[in-house]
Amino acid sequence: GENVEQHPSTLSVQEGDSAVIKCTYSDSASNYFPWYKQELGKRPQLIIDIRSNVGEKKDQRIAVTLNKTAKHFSLHITETQPEDSAVYFCAATYNQGGKLIFGQGTELSVKP
Amino acid sequence: KAGVTQTPRYLIKTRGQQVTLSCSPISGHRSVSWYQQTPGQGLQFLFEYFSETQRNKGNFPGRFSGRQFSNSRSEMNVSTLELGDSALYLCASSLQGAAYEQYFGPGTRLTVT
Numbered sequence: 001g002e003n004v005e006q007h008p009s010t011l012s013v014q015e016g017d018s019a020v021i022k023c024t025y026s027d028s029a030s031n032y033f034p035w036y037k038q039e040l041g042k043r044p045q046l047i048i049d050i051r052s053n054v055g056e057k058k059d060q061r062i063a064v065t066l067n068k069t070a071k072h073f074s075l076h077i078t079e080t081q082p083e084d085s086a087v088y089f090c091a092a093t094y095n096q097g098g099k100l101i102f103g104q105g106t107e108l109s110v111k112p
Numbered sequence: 113k114a115g116v117t118q119t120p121r122y123l124i125k126t127r128g129q130q131v132t133l134s135c136s137p138i139s140g141h142r143s144v145s146w147y148q149q150t151p152g153q154g155l156q157f158l159f160e161y162f163s164e165t166q167r168n169k170g171n172f173p174g175r176f177s178g179r180q181f182s183n184s185r186s187e188m189n190v191s192t193l194e195l196g197d198s199a200l201y202l203c204a205s206s207l208q209g210a211a212y213e214q215y216f217g218p219g220t221r222l223t224v225t
Contacts (some may be wrong), residue, residue, distance in 0.1 A: 032211040042157070043202065088198040089155060095205065097211035098168040102155040 006103025023090035024072040030092040116217035130191040137205030144186040149200040
């Protein structure tokens with residue numbers, strides 16, 4: 001079916017530590033994998049994305065890795081800060097890129 | 113440039129009624145997707161419109177429908193409202209569709225009593 005599994009559902013880290021969120025998808029034709037951050041009461045905002053022809057992408061403290069063979073991708077946040085606290089969603093395209101299916105979300109809490 | 117806007121921001125309806133939500137995409141964006149967000153189910157894809165045509169549809173009943181106008185503004189309609197339809201409804205616009213960067217609107221919070 002069209003689903004994206006995301007783990008963990010909650011994650012608590014100390015400020016300065018790293019955080020890793022993992023997602024798996026089922027369609028080998030999926031070719032676009034964005035990550036969104038949603039702060040409480042706000043709209044989801046794209047923080048980083050990766051396409052299937054790339055294995056890793058980095059933007060300052062945020063990086064995403066993609067393993068097409070295993071059909072999983074991960075978000076890595078280094079040197080976490082309290083303002084990183086939010087719900088993070090992964091997503092993958094399905095139906096030949098026509099749909100964006102989201103994972104269930106990970107609530108990240110960064111404790112000062 | 114102006115972001116994605118949605119109206120109204122909040123709605124309270126009674127079971128059995130119908131509701132229409134509106135989404136204005138970023139200027140130049142031709143694709144509008146709709147999502148239902150609930151605490152238990154996360155973000156679920158409803159449908160996507162591109163150049164006034166519905167290109168993709170999620171697994172929602174026929175009570176959920178939509179349309180897109182020539183200026184790319186989109187509306188979503190839910191008929192015969194049920195309690196379970198209470199949710200935040202988000203629209204997102206992009207240049208060409210799901211495989212491109214999507215920008216979300218602030219959402220419409222629908223409460224069905």
